[in-house]
Amino acid sequence: MLEFPGQRLRDRYAIAGIGATEFSRDSGRTTRALGVEAVRAAMLDAGLGPGDVDGMLSYHGNDSTASPVIAGDLGIRLNFYMDCSGGGSSIEALIGLAMGAIEAGMCRTVATFRAMNGYTGNRIGGTGRQAPVFTGLSLDQGIHGMHSAAQSFAPSFMRHMYEYGTTSKQVAHVKVAHSKHASNNPRALYPKRVTVEDVLSSRWITKPLHLLDCCLETDNGVAIIVTSAEHARDLRQRPAYIMGVAGRVNKEQPGGYHWTRGPISRVAGGHAAPIVFGQAGIGPEDVDVTGSYDAFTFTTMLQLEAYGFCKEGEGGDYVSSGIIELGGARPNNTSGGHLCEGYTHGIGHVVENVRQLRHQADDYCPGWAQGQHTYDYSEGGCRQVQDVEVTMNLGWASPSTGSALIMHN
Amino acid sequence: MTPHSGSQYLGADVAVASNDPEHLQFLEAAGRGEFVLQQCAECERLRYPIGNACPFCMALGWQWAAVSGRGTVYSYEVVTHPIHPSFRGLVPYVIVLVELDEQRGVPGEHDALRVLGLLVDAEGNPEPEERAGINVRVQVDFADLGDGLALPRFRLADEPSEFPVWRYGYDGAG
Ligand SMILES: [Zn+2]
Numbered sequence: 001m002l003e004f005p006g007q008r009l010r011d012r013y014a015i016a017g018i019g020a021t022e023f024s025r026d027s028g029r030t031t032r033a034l035g036v037e038a039v040r041a042a043m044l045d046a047g048l049g050p051g052d053v054d055g056m057l058s059y060h061g062n063d064s065t066a067s068p069v070i071a072g073d074l075g076i077r078l079n080f081y082m083d084c085s086g087g088g089s090s091i092e093a094l095i096g097l098a099m100g101a102i103e104a105g106m107c108r109t110v111a112t113f114r115a116m117n118g119y120t121g122n123r124i125g126g127t128g129r130q131a132p133v134f135t136g137l138s139l140d141q142g143i144h145g146m147h148s149a150a151q152s153f154a155p156s157f158m159r160h161m162y163e164y165g166t167t168s169k170q171v172a173h174v175k176v177a178h179s180k181h182a183s184n185n186p187r188a189l190y191p192k193r194v195t196v197e198d199v200l201s202s203r204w205i206t207k208p209l210h211l212l213d214c215c216l217e218t219d220n221g222v223a224i225i226v227t228s229a230e231h232a233r234d235l236r237q238r239p240a241y242i243m244g245v246a247g248r249v250n251k252e253q254p255g256g257y258h259w260t261r262g263p264i265s266r267v268a269g270g271h272a273a274p275i276v277f278g279q280a281g282i283g284p285e286d287v288d289v290t291g292s293y294d295a296f297t298f299t300t301m302l303q304l305e306a307y308g309f310c311k312e313g314e315g316g317d318y319v320s321s322g323i324i325e326l327g328g329a330r331p332n333n334t335s336g337g338h339l340c341e342g343y344t345h346g347i348g349h350v351v352e353n354v355r356q357l358r359h360q361a362d363d364y365c366p367g368w369a370q371g372q373h374t375y376d377y378s379e380g381g382c383r384q385v386q387d388v389e390v391t392m393n394l395g396w397a398s399p400s401t402g403s404a405l406i407m408h409n
Numbered sequence: 410m411t412p413h414s415g416s417q418y419l420g421a422d423v424a425v426a427s428n429d430p431e432h433l434q435f436l437e438a439a440g441r442g443e444f445v446l447q448q449c450a451e452c453e454r455l456r457y458p459i460g461n462a463c464p465f466c467m468a469l470g471w472q473w474a475a476v477s478g479r480g481t482v483y484s485y486e487v488v489t490h491p492i493h494p495s496f497r498g499l500v501p502y503v504i505v506l507v508e509l510d511e512q513r514g515v516p517g518e519h520d521a522l523r524v525l526g527l528l529v530d531a532e533g534n535p536e537p538e539e540r541a542g543i544n545v546r547v548q549v550d551f552a553d554l555g556d557g558l559a560l561p562r563f564r565l566a567d568e569p570s571e572f573p574v575w576r577y578g579y580d581g582a583g
Contacts, residue, residue: 126492133422135412139432140458143418143560144525145504147492155484155506161583162484162543162575168583204501207487207538208577255458259506263519264484 007281013099014232014239015407016109017046017225018351023189023342025119027219032065034221035115036073042111042223043074047236050075053225055101055110058083059090059345063122064115080107086248087397088293088346090114091224092405093247095350098226109231113223114347123217124149124343140255149295149398150214154206156258156399157298160265161208163313166301168208170316172199174297174332175212175339177325182336184326184363184383189216189342193379199297213297218342222351240354243390243406244279246272251400258400268402269306269394276392276404277307284308287406288388289356290330291349293396294337300324303394303402304332326377326385334361334383346395350405353391357409359384415556419495423554431459438473439559444549446522448474455512457522465516476522478549479566480507483523487538487577502535503528505563507547526563533562540565542576 019041021027021034035058043053053076056067060083067081080101084090091112098110118124125148134143146152160166176196182188194212202211232239249272252261277283284307292300301315309330310318318324324332335341335352342348355361359371361384367373373384388409395403412424413433425433431447438445446455449463450470462469485505491497505528508521515521528536529550546566551559577583 132493133424134418135424135426136429136432139423139425139436141525142493143423144562145488145491145493145496145499145502145527146525147496150490151486151488151492151504154486155504158486158577158583159484159543161577166583204487204489206489207501208583252464254456254464255460257458259484259525260458260523261520262517264506 004275004278007279009099009103010243010279010281011241012229013102013226013242014229015224015242015354016227016232016235016237016239017042017048018354019045019223020348020351021221023187023218023220025189025219027117027120030065031063031115031117031121031221032069032073034219035065035070035113038115038221038223039070039111039113040074042225045237046225048109048225053109053111054079055098055107056081057094057098057110057112059086059094059114061085061122061124063117070113087401088295089248089395089397089401089403091347091350092245092393092395092403095224095226095242095405096245096247099242099245102228109225109227111223111225113221114345115221116345117219118343119217119219125217141257150205150209153296153299153399154209156264156302158208160298160302163265164316166316168200168210169196170320171213171297171301172196173320174294174300174324175199178294178333178337178339180377181326181331181334181383182340183379184377184381185336185341186362186364188336188340189218190336190340209296215295215338215343216340218344220342220344222344222347224347224350238358238409240357240407240409243282243408244276246275246404249275249402253400258398264399265302266312267302267306267399269303269404272402272404273307276406280406282390282406287330287390287392289334289353289385289391290332290394291353291391292332292394293346293349294333294339295396297339299396300332302399303396306402307394307404326383331385334385350393353393353407356385356388356391357407416554416558418552418554418560421495423558434473435459436554436558436560439551439561440557442551443475444478444561445473445475447471454515455522457524476509476511478561480509480524480547481571482506482541482543482545482547483508483521484543485541487541499535501538503538503541505541505547507563524561526561529562529564531564536565539576539579542574544570544572544574546570
């Protein structure tokens with residue numbers, strides 16, 4: 001068996017810039033306009049001009065604008081680009097590919113983006129507007145009435161409840177925590193704090209999922225600049241150093257369906273964990289802040305379990321213990337995440353961890369841009385975690401596809 | 410690539426491409442009242458869903474093998490918010506993930522032949538959620554798609570469960 005390369009690239013690459021458009025449900029703009037604004041914002045954040053970026057990566061579901069168009073609009077000539085189809089765990093994978101492209105000498109500095117009209121354009125949950133024919137792969141799953149991500153993933157959560165006694169009430173705490181964080185995020189689409197009762201009394205989408213267990217389809221563009229650590233140190237912002245990355249790790253899944261093999265409540269993160277922690281040379285106990293993908297409340301929980309933040313089966317206790325809230329021992333998705341800030345297909349979670357590592361969470365503290373925070377987490381206050389040094393992103397595309405990224409400041 | 414035409418499910422066309430004989434033969438067998446799975450010509454293991462090589466030994470050769478269509482519900486959900494327009498009239502409906510009796514615990518203790526399907530009553534209407542649950546015993550049932558094809562679904566089997574039935578929202582579960 002070939003070994004993974006271990007810690008050879010640890011701290012050799014960094015995220016040097018971040019940028020985002022407004023999060024809305026009525027952008028009124030093309031994904032091209034959103035992508036251009038986000039990439040430009042990330043370049044300006046890093047202090048880069050068009051001649052300083054020569055690589056570009058993006059991911060999409062046939063709902064974006066390709067890199068050469070975005071680069072062309074900004075006067076960037078690319079030495080390397082790739083636009084790939086992919087789900088929510090793509091961003092960590094693309095950050096790893098950016099490192100690889102730079103390491104291979106194909107380019108020097110890479111802008112990675114996701115641009116989507118996730119509400120007014122191509123809704124991932126499906127619009128129900130068309131009556132598509134049943135053909136090809138839909139003869140295995142869609143024809144049985146299983147179409148959206150909620151419908152596809154729900155049996156994994158149901159089985160977890162059966163195996164371990166996990167409850168909807170426990171998992172509702174994920175939404176409660178993320179809403180608390182969003183209330184201190186001026187950009188959040190859903191900044192209102194909610195209670196466990198609010199989640200449990202919201203309408204059913206597919207049992208065991210309520211409306212408030214599901215994320216917010218959003219129009220947005222978000223971008224990240226990856227470059228060598230050496231180069232990042234010369235740029236405008238404090239670098240977020242990459243300690244480890246794992247990209248698009250699968251479970252065994254005949255036919256590509258997550259429900260075919262093994263315990264379906266056990267997600268792919270269990271296979272990504274030894275890769276990413278092995279590279280970083282740390283364990284879950286060393287992580288200060290997590291960004292666990294919250295397409296749904298329970299996806300956050302299943303991933304925290306898979307990466308060893310708690311034991312298998314104890315995710316319900318973990319997420320309802322207060323640990324994941326601001327002020328708790330290891331806050332999760334301090335921006336409010338997909339459940340409350342807005343759905344970015346994963347990239348927003350990485351951007352938020354970069355902000356945390358810079359001590360520049362853009363909250364309601366007047367001095368946030370200078371890293372001055374009150375650490376008062378009451379509504380309309382601070383969302384910066386005190387003394388944060390190590391963050392981790394737990395990316396998700398499905399129960400059988402996950403990615404991860406560990407960074408430090 | 411001209412699709413097989415003339416078949417419909419819930420008012421939507423079922424169009425199996427002419428270069429997809431595996432799905433066509435699967436639905437044709439169901440049309441004859443047989444529930445068939447691919448069986449590897451080398452290791453003889455069954456597999457589901459349809460695939461182009463054996464996920465256990467990588468062999469390409471296979472043949473159809475009929476199975477009993479009896480199994481146990483491994484997980485399920487109750488869909489209340491439909492996406493595909495054809496399912497709007499059906500909500501709430503239960504989708505069951507069934508472990509077939511054949512090849513349970515193979516190759517690993519947590520593996521099985523898992524099959525998705527709508528849980529329906531004798532008339533083909535969705536069973537109410539209080540009749541569904543993990544560990545419920547089910548058997549295959551066929552929905553006629555027209556033009557010789559049918560779709561395997563599941564109905565309750567008149568036999569006791571091996572383990573206690575677990576239902577979300579009942580007896581404190583979930
Ligand atoms: Zn075989």
